[in-house]
Amino acid sequence: MPAVQPPCKVLVSGANGYIAIWVVRTLLEKGYSVRGTIRSEEKAAHLRELFSSYGDKHEVVVIEDIAKEGAFDEAVKGVDAIEHTASPFHMNADDPDELINPAVNGTVGILKSALKYGQSVKRIVVTSSGAAILRDTTTPCTFSELDWNEQCLEIVREKGRDAPNMMKYRASKTLAEKAAWEFWNKNKANVGWDLAVVNPPFVFGPAIQAIATPSTLGTSATLFYNHVALPNSNGATNEFLASVGTAYIDVRDLAEAHVLSLEKEAAGGERIIVSAGLWKWQDFIDVANTISPPPKLATGGLPKGNPGAGTGHPSTVHLLHYDTTKAARILGLKYRTMAETTRDTLADYEAKGW
Numbered sequence: 001m002p003a004v005q006p007p008c009k010v011l012v013s014g015a016n017g018y019i020a021i022w023v024v025r026t027l028l029e030k031g032y033s034v035r036g037t038i039r040s041e042e043k044a045a046h047l048r049e050l051f052s053s054y055g056d057k058h059e060v061v062v063i064e065d066i067a068k069e070g071a072f073d074e075a076v077k078g079v080d081a082i083e084h085t086a087s088p089f090h091m092n093a094d095d096p097d098e099l100i101n102p103a104v105n106g107t108v109g110i111l112k113s114a115l116k117y118g119q120s121v122k123r124i125v126v127t128s129s130g131a132a133i134l135r136d137t138t139t140p141c142t143f144s145e146l147d148w149n150e151q152c153l154e155i156v157r158e159k160g161r162d163a164p165n166m167m168k169y170r171a172s173k174t175l176a177e178k179a180a181w182e183f184w185n186k187n188k189a190n191v192g193w194d195l196a197v198v199n200p201p202f203v204f205g206p207a208i209q210a211i212a213t214p215s216t217l218g219t220s221a222t223l224f225y226n227h228v229a230l231p232n233s234n235g236a237t238n239e240f241l242a243s244v245g246t247a248y249i250d251v252r253d254l255a256e257a258h259v260l261s262l263e264k265e266a267a268g269g270e271r272i273i274v275s276a277g278l279w280k281w282q283d284f285i286d287v288a289n290t291i292s293p294p295p296k297l298a299t300g301g302l303p304k305g306n307p308g309a310g311t312g313h314p315s316t317v318h319l320l321h322y323d324t325t326k327a328a329r330i331l332g333l334k335y336r337t338m339a340e341t342t343r344d345t346l347a348d349y350e351a352k353g354w
Helices: 018-029 041-050 052-057 097-117 150-162 165-190 219-229 238-243 251-263 281-288 325-331 338-351
Strands: 009-013 033-038 058-062 081-084 123-127 141-143 194-199 202-204 247-250 271-273 320-322
Touching: 009 018, 018 033, 018 041, 018 081, 018 251, 033 041, 033 052, 041 052, 041 058, 052 058, 081 097, 081 251, 097 123, 097 165, 123 165, 123 251, 150 165, 165 194, 194 251, 202 219, 202 251, 219 281, 219 338, 238 281, 247 251, 247 320, 247 338, 251 325, 271 325, 281 338
Parallel strands: 009 033, 009 081, 033 058, 081 123, 123 194, 141 320, 194 271, 202 247
Antiparallel strands: none
16 A cells, blocks of 8 residues: 655644644654644644644644544545544543543544545554553563553453553553454455554653643653652652663654654554663663753752662663564664653753743
8 A cells, every 4th residue: 555645634633642742743844734633722722833834734623522423524534644642641540441431432433434534544553552562571571563462451351440550551552452453454445544553662752742830741751750850759769760661762753653654655554663772760860960061950950869770780670672673674763862862851841941
């Protein structure tokens, strides 16, 4: 199936989100037209101002409830591709369905709309997650696109509301991605588009969405701020900082991966893990303390933790590893270094007066 190229028009769902707004920016910079969906008109002002220089190549439409039947019917008309990024990510759901229903219904809903009204659509890219691939393990394990996180589904089925919040989130991503592939496999003979799925781990990097305070950052970005920018790492112990961490990607590289997944013909029909590498919180802290001149943060200074106790220490173990050979082969994605991500994120905090 032919790849999508500028000046095609791309629909981006949840366009004011941390990841999605970088996807919008990257698409516009590459010459695409973008139609972004948001949940309320008040959220449109920041997007319109941020991308005002692109004129009518950027438009915003309001979809109040992405899980509502037919929510995307109008939005998919006249676009050449879709980037579906909208899905809840937080750790305070009581009922697992608070996360699962909007994730699944929003994903299947946009595919249903594309089936009915997306006559010009050539490719749909869905943001899934490493959460749909990995499982908790007590020994080092390498995961690939062949793996599915059945563990979280079993735990949520068994424990329901009492399941750990991370398991509820992982279940939402796993079920949403499974539903996407099931829908496409059932209907692929009747549509002119194919499906690609991007599976990132933790996402860090500068934020360009509308945020007034650190408390309004997304889940992964808030963790970065708390542990890397607060002098006491939000009360985390040195042992915690040296031992906690998995894999990450810079939000700008993830946006690039989304665009490449539209453009590369071979991405069609594939789920693709994108990961820059492994980390412990101590690694980011150590890198932050090498920045010269030091960032001027309102927090009063950077944490220290136990320098050198992170990934390079002989006692450090990473249980989670991702096989990223598919991303290298199909997308040719180049990743920013940990130093670049850390420097630019702290510079962003400084510019915001944090």
